[in-house]
Amino acid sequence: MKQGPSSEDDCFSLLKQFEHVLESDPLIDEVGFIHPSQFTMLDKEAGFSNEFQPNNGTSSKFWNQDHKLGISTDILVQLCKDAKHVFLLALQEYKSHGNACDESQIKNISCSPCIPESDVMKHSQSVLLLSSDFGTAWNARKLILSKKDHLSAFTEELRLSGLILSNSPKSESTWSHRRWIIKMISQSFSTLQEIITKESELVESIGERSKMNYRAWYHRCWLVSYMTIEQVIQELNKSKRWAGLHVADSSCFHYRRRLMLKILESLYVKGSSAYDKTEARKIWKEELDWNEELVERYVGREV
Amino acid sequence: MADKLVAGKHLRYILNLMAEKKKESFESVVMDHLRMNGAYWGLTTLALLDKLGSVSEDEVVSWVMTCQHESGGFAGNTGHDPHVLYTLSAVQILALFDKLNILDVEKVSNYIAGLQNEDGSFSGDIWGEVDTRFSYIAICCLSILKCLDKINVKKAVDYIVSCKNLDGGFGCSPGAESHAGQIFCCVGALAITGNLHRVDKDLLGWWLCERQDYESGGLNGRPEKLPDVCYSWWVLSSLIMIDRVHWIEKAKLVKFILDSQDMDNGGISDRPSYTVDIFHTYFGVAGLSLLEYPGVKTIDPAYALPVHVINRILFTK
Numbered sequence: 223m224k225q226g227p228s229s230e231d232d233c234f235s236l237l238k239q240f241e242h243v244l245e246s247d248p249l250i251d252e253v254g255f256i257h258p259s260q261f262t263m264l265d266k267e268a269g270f271s272n273e274f275q276p277n278n279g280t281s282s283k284f285w286n287q288d289h290k291l292g293i294s295t296d297i298l299v300q301l302c303k304d305a306k307h308v309f310l311l312a313l314q315e316y317k318s319h320g321n322a323c324d325e326s327q328i329k330n331i332s333c334s335p336c337i338p339e340s341d342v343m344k345h346s347q348s349v350l351l352l353s354s355d356f357g358t359a360w361n362a363r364k365l366i367l368s369k370k371d372h373l374s375a376f377t378e379e380l381r382l383s384g385l386i387l388s389n390s391p392k393s394e395s396t397w398s399h400r401r402w403i404i405k406m407i408s409q410s411f412s413t414l415q416e417i418i419t420k421e422s423e424l425v426e427s428i429g430e431r432s433k434m435n436y437r438a439w440y441h442r443c444w445l446v447s448y449m450t451i452e453q454v455i456q457e458l459n460k461s462k463r464w465a466g467l468h469v470a471d472s473s474c475f476h477y478r479r480r481l482m483l484k485i486l487e488s489l490y491v492k493g494s495s496a497y498d499k500t501e502a503r504k505i506w507k508e509e510l511d512w513n514e515e516l517v518e519r520y521v522g523r524e525v
Numbered sequence: 526m527a528d529k530l531v532a533g534k535h536l537r538y539i540l541n542l543m544a545e546k547k548k549e550s551f552e553s554v555v556m557d558h559l560r561m562n563g564a565y566w567g568l569t570t571l572a573l574l575d576k577l578g579s580v581s582e583d584e585v586v587s588w589v590m591t592c593q594h595e596s597g598g599f600a601g602n603t604g605h606d607p608h609v610l611y612t613l614s615a616v617q618i619l620a621l622f623d624k625l626n627i628l629d630v631e632k633v634s635n636y637i638a639g640l641q642n643e644d645g646s647f648s649g650d651i652w653g654e655v656d657t658r659f660s661y662i663a664i665c666c667l668s669i670l671k672c673l674d675k676i677n678v679k680k681a682v683d684y685i686v687s688c689k690n691l692d693g694g695f696g697c698s699p700g701a702e703s704h705a706g707q708i709f710c711c712v713g714a715l716a717i718t719g720n721l722h723r724v725d726k727d728l729l730g731w732w733l734c735e736r737q738d739y740e741s742g743g744l745n746g747r748p749e750k751l752p753d754v755c756y757s758w759w760v761l762s763s764l765i766m767i768d769r770v771h772w773i774e775k776a777k778l779v780k781f782i783l784d785s786q787d788m789d790n791g792g793i794s795d796r797p798s799y800t801v802d803i804f805h806t807y808f809g810v811a812g813l814s815l816l817e818y819p820g821v822k823t824i825d826p827a828y829a830l831p832v833h834v835i836n837r838i839l840f841t842k
Contacts, residue, residue: 298554398652
């Protein structure tokens with residue numbers, strides 16, 4: 223951000239504090255909005271007493287321990303307004319000067335890490351943590367990322383969107399962004415299978431906290447088209463226990479249906495053997511027997 | 526327990542929200558990227574209560590136009606990125622005020638037509654996410670602008686039909702779980718293009734009427750979910766389009782919507798005793814319109830605009 227008169231600095235001091243907390247703990251894996259009265263309780267749970275509180279004012283607005291970040295609901299409105307304002311300014315700056323940076327990179331002229339670009343990334347991160355469905359911010363990141371060719375940039379994006387999902391598990395824009403990242407990875411890198419497995423585990427853990435989350439389970443179904451048959455069978459076995467404990471979760475059973483259909487699809491592919499067909503039949507029979515068991519055990523949940 | 530629609534309170538609630546310039550509440554700050562949708566919900570509710578004259582038409586229309594992007598699409602707010610979601614709302618708002626003539630129809634329709642994919646589906650914007658909601662939006666919007674011939678309607682319809690599930694419902698893409706919101710979009714698109722014969726009306730009607738909760742009378746969006754006022758629109762309009770609305774208990778649903786009003790401050794929430802918002806206020810009033818509640822103007826179940834507005838569009842030019 224440009225240095226301005228001190229009144230301007232004061233105006234964005236909240237945002238600066240927020241971004242400083244984010245920079246000083248790059249391993250934050252969970253974010254939430256909490257009422258300031260809960261800060262003391264959280265401190266107690268973390269084993270801190272009042273005397274050890276740093277007196278810089280940050281403690282009453284942001285709570286950060288064990289890589290968890292709590293943002294006080296008292297400052298949310300102002301912080302969100304500031305973050306949006308600063309982000310949109312940075313985006314404007316990037317769009318008008320961004321081309322100059324691209325050119326110097328092409329000509330191999332060394333230029334310090336493009337300030338406009340890093341500002342857009344920094345401020346879009348802030349705004350999305352507070353307002354996860356702000357599509358323009360996700361688009362700005364896509365625009366910048368589509369010019370990158372190192373895998374780490376994309377895996378870092380998966381980390382950020384995972385963090386945002388910890389607070390907003392139903393955010394459609396966030397799930398959509400993840401799909402875009404995975405598509406980009408699949409086009410340029412070969413580490414897809416491991417990423418797919420981790421994605422699936424992420425959905426299961428979110429599904430535990432946010433029941434029948436349509437967006438999350440739709441995402442998991444979408445992943446199936448990128449899975450190998452071995453992965454599909456693994457998924458079917460791994461998710462069976464969870465499904466048995468959540469028989470009222472129709473999204474979960476819809477997912478199993480998707481997996482089963484994928485197995486059938488594979489039989490229509492050239493080169494599938496009689497063994498494959500027998501395996502498939504065995505899997506289908508097992509599933510039906512197990513479904514029957516569940517229907518008998520949990521009367522009223524047949525749907 | 527409420528026994529009537531407190532229209533006057535809802536009017537005040539909406540006008541206050543639209544006039545909120547400083548944006549002090551968290552909800553309005555976090556929602557400001559979809560202000561165009563919010564404006565459509567608020568204004569259509571006013572139109573259904575015959576109070577559209579309470580807002581400044583010039584102010585609204587000029588703000589809507591500041592949200593148009595050079596690509597022809599509209600954004601959720603000034604300076605944001607365009608998306609079909611906001612483009613439809615913008616066109617619907619202009620239709621409410623009978624101001625479609627100020628649009629460069631070629632530009633807007635090209636933006637939308639350009640988002641159709643090879644398989645007939647539609648992306649929401651240049652970043653490529655596909656969803657049957659976007660199919661509905663494209664078809665609804667181009668129909669209002671009378672430019673349906675700019676897209677491949679047959680492929681669009683075939684893609685939607687490929688999203689039909691075994692339970693008769695529709696999801697956001699082929700094989701996705703049936704969801705009342707997605708069903709509304711698919712059925713609405715098929716209705717507008719004259720393809721309702723591709724729906725298994727009895728099967729779907731059964732799935733839809735099962736959404737009604739016996740206790741509260743409210744409707745949910747999928748099995749095992751809680752009832753929510755917004756499904757009074759999505760489930761109900763779908764049932765009306767496939768001519769199966771007599772399969773639900775209307776009186777109980779009316780009661781559920783009325784009980785979800787904030788009788789003091791106006792506005793409607795997702796279910797009784799929860800916080801109100803503009804989204805549920807619109808769907809509650811729209812639902813009451815479909816249930817022929819007295820004092821509420823008739824709404825078209827496919828276009829989600831008052832019938833007199835749609836008639837004006839269809840019977841001119």
